Amino acid sequence: MNKMPSRPIGELALIEQIRQASSPVRNKFVTLGIGDDCAILRPPRGYEILVTTDFTLEDRHFRRALHPPESVGHRCLARGLSDLAAMGATPLAAFLSLALPATMFAEKSGQLWIDGFLRGLRELSEHHNVPLAGGDTSESPSRFILADIILIGSAPRSRALRRSTARPGDAIYVTGQLGGAAAELATILARKRRVPLPTATENHPHLFPEPRLDTGDALLRRNLATACIDISDGLSTDLAHLCRASNVAAEIEQTAIPIHPLARKLTPAAALKNALHGGEDYELLFTAAPTLRIPSSLAAVPITRIGTIKPKRPRQPLITLTPPDGTRSPLEPAGWEHFTNH
Ligand SMILES: Nc1ncnc2c1ncn2[C@@H]1O[C@H](COP(=O)(O)OP(=O)(O)OP(=O)(O)O)[C@@H](O)[C@H]1O
Ligand SMILES: Cc1ncc(C[n+]2csc(CCOP(=O)(O)O)c2C)c(N)n1
Ligand SMILES: [Mg+2]
Incomplete structure (x- = not known):
């Protein structure tokens, strides 16, 4: 030693x-x-x-x-x-x-x-x-x-964005792209040795995530969002947090989910799994009134509409995923949860 x-x-x-x-x-x-x-x-x-x-x-x-x-x-x-x-x-x-x-x-x-x-x-x-x-x-x-x-x-005062204020009919958006952090982590965990320090921090969603402070600030100051949460545990889990806190349900269009290029290198099923459940992307998931025009980028970060907030109905799934074939299936929260993931 x-x-x-x-x-x-x-x-x-x-x-x-x-x-x-x-x-x-x-x-x-x-x-x-x-x-x-x-x-x-x-x-x-x-x-x-x-x-x-x-x-x-x-x-x-x-x-x-x-x-x-x-x-x-x-x-x-x-x-x-x-x-x-x-x-x-x-x-x-x-x-x-x-x-x-x-x-x-x-x-x-x-x-x-x-x-x-x-x-x-x-x-x-x-x-x-x-x-x-x-x-x-x-x-x-x-x-x-x-x-x-x-x-x-x-x-x-009284203006901070919350996860509990989404309303049925609101559109659901995410910043950036999802699944990159989980894809990069998988390659790191498969290694025997320490990853060399990258020369630039860009495009390393797991090693060097970029917290979306300017985008969050723009959402607040321009009164764009009805509710917001960051994606630390995974889209499925964090959207479920937002839905429960707001007492609403959500419908997500599978093909609309922006998948990070590092995840796109995997099979389509693995890419989708990382984007839905991977976690640690540190992107923002927010809702906005249906009549509001949301710019395609905010503070130089792309914004993508991925679904719609629905009223919560008894015995109906909290989140529904609509794949390209038009079928609908419940999306269970399957992101990171301490005490259960190991
Ligand atoms: N040990 C604790 N004592 C008191 N409050 C807690 C404790 N752990 C979590 N909380 C509270 O529970 C809420 C959810 O916590 P959690 O850590 O899941 O936050 P998150 O933003 O959803 O996830 P992340 O930590 O990944 O950002 C927060 O209000 C947090 O302050
Ligand atoms: C060695 C190693 N194994 C697994 C992971 C993945 N991971 C750990 S915590 C977490 C969710 C966010 O954490 P929290 O809920 O504590 O905010 C995720 C996706 C990792 N980063 N490193
Ligand atoms: Mg958080």
Whole structure:
């Protein structure tokens, strides 16, 4: 094993490294960042605060042996940013809780992992101008890396998009293309070695998903959406969340679903499965009034109509899928669900 503690180790040194790695990112909302018992935020006047938290856990959300650490850092932040995007919110600050196995500090590879993770996180935070304003650091009691990201955002008072406000007759839209993240993950999991860090982050829907903050912002500001959710668990599962929360049903046209090119390389059945149930695409699924003209792209992201919201009827499926032959079949939520997927 390559043992080389090349720099001071310990909790305080790690916090200092995190502080330095995140210092270039600043905005006017964070009055006090890393360093005191709490951070101090100053939300914009007339806005509400939105809060979301998401785990990134080794062997659940990534494999240390396969995923580049830059991707793990990027995805850790992207998961929270995507939840803010789904509500049309603007990020104000991020908080990172990190538990690392002590062995990582005794190995060069462990230190390189931390450097790469912080680099990936910082690059996305710079891109969206969201400072890392605090967090917590602990020694992991196991061999696993555990991270949790908290995102604080803001939206104009009473205007945040919700999943509970879709109405029968609304059209259903998705941003971007679906199934790419699951297709890329499958190729990564089939490997024996770590994926080399791609030279550009575009077109890596699993390794470097792009949270749709500008599109969510446009939906809110232009009053386009009646309801919205992000696709983290899979279209079938997240649409079911939206339908249940709104007390409506949905009809999806199979041929209308935009399939990511990485999924299109598979058999049509596998491509469709990834698009419907794969998860981690971090695209937005939203509804809009039937009379509203929705642009074909918003903030440079393509928008596709995939179906219609229907009234919920007793003993009828929550979601119906219409394949090209015109038959109709119930679409069960079969996306990611912790405790059942392994
Ligand atoms: N342990 C918990 N304690 C309190 N509330 C929770 C807990 N876990 C989840 N929730 C809440 O349940 C709701 C749904 O959580 P979930 O994590 O499924 O969010 P999501 O946005 O649908 O998925 P994702 O986390 O993939 O973005 C959210 O309001 C979340 O805050
Ligand atoms: C090693 C490894 N195995 C499987 C997956 C797939 N996966 C994990 S969690 C999740 C849904 C979103 O998570 P959450 O519900 O926690 O927000 C998906 C699709 C992965 N990313 N890495
Ligand atoms: Mg979500």
